[in-house]
Each structure stands twice: as C-alpha cells, then as structure tokens.
Amino acid sequence: MFNADPEDPEAQSASELVPQVSAALDAGDGAQARTLTADLKTPDLADVIELLSPDNRVGLISALGTAFDYEVFSELDETVRNQLSEALPNEFLAKAATELDTDDAAYLIEGLDADDRQAVLDQLPTSDREALERNLEYPEETAGRLMQADFVAVAPFWTVGQVIDHMREAADLPDQFTEFFIVDPTFRVLGSVELSRLLRTKRHVRVDTIMNEDRHVVLASADQEGVARQFERYGLMSAPVVDAQKRLVGVVMFDDVVDVIKEEAEEDMKKLAGVGDESLADSVYETAKSRVPWLVVNLGTAMLGSLVIQQFDATIEQMVALAVLMPVVASMGGNAGTQTMTVTVRALATNKLGPVNAPRVITREALVGLVNGLILSMIIAVVVFLWFGSSKLGAVIGAAMIVNLFAAAVAGILIPLVLDHFDLDPAPASGVFVTFVTDVVGFFAFLGLAAWLLF
Template sequence: MSEIELPESDSDAEVENQLDEDDRLKPEFVRAVLEAVEAGDDEAARTLVEPLHPADIADLFELTRQEDRAGLARAVSDLLDGDVFAEMNDYVREDLIDALEPHQVADLASELDTDDAVAIIEDMDADDQREVLRAMEPDDRAAIEEALSYPEESAGRLMQRELIAVPEHWTVGDAIDYLRGHEELTTDFWEVFVVDPAHKPVGTVALSWILRTPRGIAIGDVMQREQTLIPVDMDQEEVALRFQKYALISAAVTDATGRLVGMITVDDIVHIISEEAGEDILRLSGAGDGDINQPIGLTVKTRMIWLIVNLGTAMVASSIVGLFQATIAAFALLAVLMPIVSGMGGNAGTQTLAVVIRALATNQLTSSNTRWMILRELRIAAANGAMLGALIGIGTYLVFGRTDLSIVIAVAMIINNVSAGLGGVLVPITLDKFNVDPAVSSAVFVTTLTDTMGFFSFLGLATLWGLHG
C-alpha cells in the first residue's frame, strides 16, 4: 500500500525556516524577533515566536542578551508557559522568575509535573519559595514541599508524583475503565504500576499489554513482577546508571517503608546523563559550571579558587627545581629539556585520570576489579614510557650528540610516565573511598605529582650521573 503524503502545514513550514540543519535557531530569525521587540512591535515578535516548540522558545531566550530578555518576555508573555520554563537554562530561568510575581510563578508551577515544578522553585530564595508555595493550591503545595524535603540531586527531587497505580485484583477491563473515567489522571505514562493494599509496588503492566489483553483477564496475571525500584534518596547519577543498565523507560520510586511515592521517566534521565557528563569534564578543569549564562562574577570566583590552588602546587614543583640549582648552573641545557619530561608526564596522567573517573562514574570500576585496573594502567604507562623514552633519547642524541644526556632523559621519561599512570589511578580511587568527588580534586593532585616527579627524576638522575657542560 502506498504511503499517503500529508500536506505540510504553514506552521511546520515556518518552523523549518526558523531552524537550521542542526535544529538550532537561525541568527537572522533571532535578530528579526529582537528587532521587532526593540521597535515596540510586540505583535510581530509574537507572530514569529508562536510556531516554535517550547524548547526552541527557551533557546531563543538563552540566545538573547541578559539586558534584552525582559523586553522579549513582555512581548511574548502569553507564550511563556510552564513547558518553556522547564526547558530553560537555570540561570536564564532564574532571571525571568525574579521578574514575576509569586502568584505568576505558582500558576506556572501548577501547570507542570512535580519534577519540573520543583526544578523551577528549588533555586529560589527561601522567602520567595514560601510566597510561591503559599499561592499554590493545597495539593500542589503539598507535593512540592514533600519533593523539596528530599536531598538535592536525589530521586525524590527528580521524580514526578503523577502516575497510574492500580490494585492487583483488578481486571484489565477495570483498569481501562479507570483510565477512561478519570480526566484528572496524568496523560504521560508508558506503564501502569500495580500495588498491594499497603500501596507497595508488586509489578508493572505496559500499556501495550493492557490494550492487547481481553478485559476479563486479571491484572495480576499479565503484570511483570520483576521491576527496578528506585529508593527516594538515591543520587540522581546512580538513578541514571540504573536506567542505562536495565534499559528502563520508567521506574517506580519508593520511600523508606517501600511504598510507591512517585515515578521517574527516561526523558528526565536524558537530561541527567548530559548534565553529569558535562559536569565531570568541567570539574576536571576547575571551570565550575561552565555555563555561558552564568554571571561573570560567579564564574571568576569559581575559576580563581582553583587557579590559586594550582598556583600553590606550581610553587611546590618550583621548589623541586630549586633543589638542583647547582646542577642546572653546571649544565644549563637541563633547563631546556626538563619541561618535556614534566609535560609528557602531565599528559599521560590526564589520560589515565579521565579513564578512571569515567569508570568510577559508570560503576565499571569497583572494589572487585581495582587491583586489576591498577596493574592494567601500570602496564600501559610502562609501555608508553618506554616508547616515549626511546624516542626522546634518540632525538636528544641526534640534536646534542651526548649519550649520557640521552640516557638520563629517557629513564626520567619512563619513571615519570609510570608515576603518572599510578597517580592517575590511585588519586581518584582514594578520593572516592573518602567520599570526595574525584572529578573535582584529582587533576590538582595528579598534576602536582607529575610535575614534581618529572623535575625530580630528570634533575636527580642528572645530578647522580654528574652531567656538566
């Protein structure tokens, strides 16, 4: 049977003209909207923005300079619903929320699922939070307050309370009638949770099973009893790992007594995986959130802290060089070559560090395979060190024609690479054992180790060999 080609709507065509091949807003479209706002033609701006998806409207605000966002918000105020705010960057959303009255924020939060509403309210000041919660309906307020009582970045903050749960003794027909007869039920779900009289989850039924099963069959006969339950206090990164490991679409969240209190869906997990991956990369460099919308003052403060720490570690490495002033004075060529040893060690340490931190984050590295991981990285470091040592040794001999200098720099290269490999494994593992995020602090320690060992091994060997000009 041939496919029927539906005519493209005007709205679809407009959106295609506003987005490039990577589904990003075209610069000329952004300029057209902002020019309309600047000219006071709010109707034209609204006409341009109206066909956009909520996520694209959020992108439009993120692409707008901070000082121009208030005018844009005024022009398209009726398009700024809860879905747009839920998609918005945290810093941009905070700017706009600050300009709204508490009852307006309450209205926005009431339109959203619990998890999205919490994302809007949780970063507000305590006084503003109380005002917003006071303006909400009692049921919505109770749900938000309960979610806010859970630790940040936990399943309790991430979950939504809107779900479908039915008793095990119901038939498929009972479940269908229930879903059709209650308009207030959530419409976004993939499975129905089955609970016992104590409201503890005992299984799940996929919507496809309900639709394909005769009405008279008991839910208990078609439900899947095995399911992945998420404790309400579980860290969101661990939640994401469970979704990834077991290929989940949604999962039940339970409290300390085992009762069903919410569910987490895969669309939330996609955001978490992206956030956690980017967060670890930025922490390795000490760049803070790395968000281009972060206030400049906060960015400077965050980066300066780690730059000062790095300054301290650089002074440690410099003091090692100071111990060998006499050797360097006797053979000034050492000062030219020693940055090569420390620099290559730093690169090797960073490679190992990145692999180990990723392995820790994804639960690939546990106490059962730590020893194997250490030995593996040591073998890799030794092999790379030997090859790099041979290359730098040969190169040094060809350039300077000195066998003794070539041997010293080759051996120093091997020693520093092995040290880098060992540090790249042991530092993050040790920090993780003490419940310190290895992505935050590891780079500083490993860099210090490779610099000091690079200088110490090269200059120390040169001193022992008695190199001189």
C-alpha cells in the same frame, strides 16, 4: 512535518535566529520577535532564551504573551530559570505553576526567596498548592523533586477490562504514562503492568495475574543521581516513587532523568578540570569563587616542583640548557598521566574497574607508559641532539622521559584507585596528585640524571 535529519537542523536554525530576535527586542519590536519565534519547538525556544541577554529574555517572554509555552521553563538551565523567576511577576509564575507538572512547577519557584514563593503558592488552586508544597518538602536533587504526582493505581482484583474502562472515563490521568501500578489498600506497590501488556491481555483477566512484581522502586528521599543510574542500568522507562512508609507517592519518568544521566558524566569531566557545578549565566564573582580553591591547591603542588628544581640550582648554573628543557619532561608526564587518570576515573564511575581486574589493568597501564615513554624518549633524544649538539644531553632527557611517563602511568591509575578505595571521589582530587607526581619525578629524574652523568 518530519525532521528526518539527525543533525537536527531545527536546533541549528533556532540558534541562528538569536541575532535577529535580539535586534528586534533591542528595537522594541515585540511583534517581530514573536513572528520570528512563532514556529519554534519548546526546547528550541529555550535555547533562544538562554542565548539572549537577561533583559531580552524577559522582553521575549512578555512579547510572546499568551503564545508563550510554560514548558520552556523545564528546558532552561537552572541559573537562567532562577534569574527569570526572580524577574517575572508573581501572577505570571502562579499561572505557569498551575499549567506545569508538579516537578516542573517546583523547579520554577524553588529559587525564589521565601516571601515570593509563598505569594506564588497563595495564588494557586488548593490541590495544585498542596501537591507543590509536598514536592518542595523533599530536598533538591532527590527523587521526590523529580517525580510527577499523577499516576494510575488500581486494586489487585481489578480486571483488564475494568482498567481500560477506568482510563477512558477518568479525568485526572497523567499526560503521558507507559505503565500503571497495582497497590494494596495502604497504597503499597504490589507490582506494575506496562500498557503494551495490558493491551495484549483479554478483558476478563485480573491485573494481579499479569503484573510485574520485580519492580525497581525508588525512595522519594533518594538522590537523583542514584535514580538516574538505575534508569540507565536497567533500561527503565519509569519508576514508582514511595515515601518512607513505602506508600506510592509519584512516578519518575524517563524524560525527567535524561538530563541527570547526561550531567553525571559531564560532572566528572568538570571535576577533573577543577570546575564546579557552574553555569554560563553565573556572575564573575560566583565563577571566580568556585574556581580559585582548585587553583590555589595546584599552586601549592607547583611550588613543591620548584623546591625540587632548587636542589639542582648549581647544576642549572653550569648548563642553562637544562632549564630550557626541564619543563618538557614535566609537562609530557602531566599529559600522559591525565590520559591514564581520565580512563581510570570513568572506569571507576561506571563499575568497570574492581579488585579482580585492577592488577591486570594496572599492568597494562604501566606497560603502555613504558611503550609511550620509549617512543617519546627516542623523538626527544634525537631533537635535543640536533638542537644542542650533545648526545649525552639527548640520552639524559630520553632516559628522564621514560622514567616520567612510567611514573605518570602508575600514578594515573593508582591515585584514583586509592582515593576510591577510601571512598573519596577520585574525579576532583586525582589531577592535583598526578600533576604533583609527574612534576616532582620529571624534574628530579631529568636534573638528577644530568647532575650525575653530565659533569
């Protein structure tokens, strides 16, 4: 009954089931696959489905039959869900859409082509179809798509007792809710009352005397990342969603945004690495197409580094050890620059870096660059002296290392700051510029100092 271990052994064991489930399905033994997955919780079953091959995903859902919980669709990766909804029959999707909350039903059929989508909608009961069509009118990744259409709203003159009695009798309440809303006759939100507040108040009290008027209201057309940021920032459990006329049209609950909250940090990570919004289920073509542009841009900056090296080809011909060592200087600059840049990009994304503390943080990063440059320059100078037996070469590479790690630190903080200042997203672009700086400065400092001091 209890899952007292936070390392979540259920999730672990669910993944471990996959080879057996896969083997059962390959052998056409649907009953065995059903038995194996019978006790899984919804998110664990979703994990199993994602880890199966595309054919076996459909096979497992067929094998589960009526035991299949449609909520699984809400937990699936978007690409996997879209592939499944294309593969499954429209009757099945219509049944699922009837059972699911509006927002989850919309996720399920949004990936279908127009004909299939209409075929599914046509099979739905009128009220479900209308709610779903309204939801699908909002663009993807907006609050209108995230929200569920069921909520409790009452007039300001109702008493606590009336609200409690209403909730006991009403048939169409949402499955889970933590607050209800007070609206005027045109459905504008006047305030909200948390259920815990309702329960602590005497029956005869009017709800408008206990309502919280200072609510975070979300526009249905608002971008979901902005909504997630508000939830996170203000510790919200749920938020009312209003249309352009400020009328209450739905509620976004915490569990609808938790994935968005997580993805926001993940997105910056992927952008820094030059990876788009890709899924493990994407095809080779889609993946290659999304990754090539960033590689081509980096090819351009790498060739600019080559141009710098070319200026010193005569020097390299005189002493080929320079060619042996020059990538070390450039790559250490790249590594140190990436450290500073990553910290800066996250600080900007989380509002921790602004005009007032920027000078202080820039100074700190520059000093860290100098300190780390000194430490690494001593190590490399000693190693190079022992390796090539030249104290002069050791001194040159040590000096170049200090210069490049200082440049890396300054570039690592200034480039994201400047991009952000011009309202450009610093995550995808910073890396290209920082590597460019550390390549050019690294090669120029090392080869330039060598040409000047060694011959």
